[in-house]
Structure formats: C-alpha cells, structure tokens
Amino acid sequence: MSNVLNIAICEDEIEQKNKLLKLLDESSIKNTYSIFSNGEELLEVFETYKYDLILMDIYMDGELTGIKTVKLIRKKDKDIPVAFVTTSKDHALESYRLSAMKYIEKPYSKESIEDILHLALLKKNELPSLFVQRNGVMERVPFANILYMEQHMHKVYIYLKNKEDFSVYGKLSELNKQLPENSFFLPHKSFAVNLSYVMYIDMELRCFVMENKTNVPIRREFLTKAKKALEDFLFERTRRLMK
Secondary structure, eight states: OOSOEEEEEEOOOHHHHHHHHHHHHHOSSOEEEEEESSHHHHHHHOOTTSOSEEEEESSOSSSOOHHHHHHHHHHHOSSSOEEEEESOOTTHHHHHHTTOSEEEESSOOHHHHHHHHHHHHHHHHHSOEEEEEETTEEEEEEGGGEEEEEEETTEEEEEETTSOOEEEESOHHHHGGGSOTTTEEEEETTEEEEGGGEEEEETTTTEEEETTSOEEEOOGGGHHHHHHHHHHHHHHHHHHHTO
C-alpha cells in the first residue's frame, strides 16, 4: 500500500540467499521480504496482493521447480511480477511464457536487483488505486484489493482481499469520490462494495454476500438498483473475457 515492496524469495542456496538479502537491505528502494526454501512453502501462504514481487529460483529442493511453482501461482494471480533466478538460460523461453518480468542469472549483482526492484515498483504504482492518509503518510490501495469499505463513527474501515485490513480517520463519502463507478456500488451511506467480490445478493436479507462470507446491507430503496448494477458488471466482465 506504499512505496515499500513486499517480496517473496524462493532460494535454497545459503550463500546466494545471503548475498541477495544483503543487496536488498542496501537497496535504495525500500523493501521487506519473506524467504522460502521451496515452492511448496510459498504456495502454502500465497495470496493475491500479498506480495509485490517474487524472486523465484528455478532449481530448488522439493518436488516443485520454480517453473512449476509459478504455473500454479499464475492460476491465482496472473499479474504478479516474477523474476526467475538461475545459473542457466535453459528455461528462458518457458519463463517468458509465464509472463516473467525478468530472467536473472546468478551470481546476483547490484545492477540486476536494482533493475527488477525498479520495474516492480513501477508496476505497483501503475495499479488503479485509492489514496488514503494513514499515520501521516499518503498510501495507495489498489482498487482490485478492496473487498468493501465501511464507515463507523469517525473511521473508515477498509477490508482487503489479502486480509491486511486497516482503518483511517475520515469520511467514506470523501473516499467514494475516487472509486470507479463501473466496479463499485454504494448500497448504503456507510458502505462501498467492490462488485468483483460479490457472490450474490440475498434478496430476503437485503444484502450483498461477499467472497469472504460477509453480508453487506443494502437499503431497501437501493435493492433493485443494486441487482441491476451487479448484473451489468457481470455481463461486462463476461463480454471482456470473450473478446
């Protein structure tokens, strides 16, 4: 949500891993990282929008190669930047078929790491986002990561797909001005819903049933409008997929 990159590292060679971590710690681009010894470990915790970049060694201990791991990740997230790391170029073509951002040869160098961090930061900052003020810092939250928002007293609670929910002081009515009308709906003065994560409308309870099983209330007078907004959204999404 900020200009700090959150990186997932799959690397099982201790010497190479230590060199990589040193380069990341010394980088001019702020970053945090989680380290995994194999693809299975990463897949256990992977969620869309949890990481801004994956540095994936192609050859690791375990049943999954880096290529196979990323194939499985792409089923969940087709856009996350991935850089494959290896001592050989044998899999270069296959890596690009998986939309790899870069192919890094070992040993790691300052130039290659700075380059991929710069590219990943550019991609992160290109995502259509909501801008919020938090702890005195302006942060960006990708619209695609927002499930819904709720006003409660003097705070707006922002519920995220990656489960890193947070709140900010302010008014939902002000944040709503930033939302794209075609993908968000305001069913109530205290709520804004991302239609991408609506499973269905419960007409009896008058609520959106969200992907995370939360029920978001819909005002009685907005029920017909909400139903049409969801139908229009689903139709347009289907139309885009069929192009």
